[in-house]
Amino acid sequence: DAGVIQSPRHEVTEMGQEVTLRCKPISGHNSLFWYRQTMMRGLELLIYFNNNVPIDDSGMPEDRFSAKMPNASFSTLKIQPSEPRDSAVYFCASSSRGASYEQYFGPGTRLTVT
C-alpha cells in the first residue's frame, strides 16, 4: 500500500500566483481531509469530504481557498491568489468509514509564498 500521496512536496511561489496542491487518498477510503499546520496556529482542519462530497468547509480561511474531489482517488486544494501568510505545511489525510477508524496522513506539502 502506497499510503496517502501528496504532490508537490515543496512549493515556492510568488505572492499573487495560483497554487494547486494534490492528494491521492488510500484506495478504499471514503473520507478525505485537508489540514494546514503552522507554528502560530498549529494543526487546522480546512475542509473534509465524505464520498467525494464536501461536508464541512468552515475551516477554509478565505474565498481564495478552494478544494475539489472529482473522484474517489484524487483531490486538489487551490489557493488563488496566494499570499505570504499562506506559507505553511498542508497535509492531506484519508480514512475508512466509521469513527473508530484512524486517519492516515500524507507527507505534506511545504508551501512558501514570497
Added chain:
Amino acid sequence: AQSVTQLGSHVSVSEGALVLLRCNYSSSVPPYLFWYVQYPNQGLQLLLKYTSAATLVKGINGFEAEFKKSETSFHLTKPSAHMSDAAEYFCAVSERGSTLGRLYFGRGTQLTVWP
C-alpha cells in the same frame, strides 16, 4: 463539538526517564481516542487508539495510554524515554456513531529528550 486539551505544550525528560503526556477530552459520551506522533518534516502517524475494548492500550515504540472515563483522560506514557522519541505528539478524538471519520486534535505537545 468535541474538545481536546493537552496540558503542556512542551515536555522535557532525560533519556531513560518516564514520559507522561496528558490529554483530556470534553464529551458526555466517551469518544474514540487516538494518539499520533509527528517527527520533524513528516506527516502524523498513529501511535495507538482506544475504541471500546481494554482501557489500557498499547501502541508502537513502547508507548501506552489508559482511558479513564471518570477523569475524561487519555494520558500517554512510556516507562523509559529514548532519544528517538523526540517529536510532537497529538491527542485526538472522534465521535461515536459518526461515519465521517472526523478527528478533533489537541494543540500538540513537543517532547524533548535530553541525553
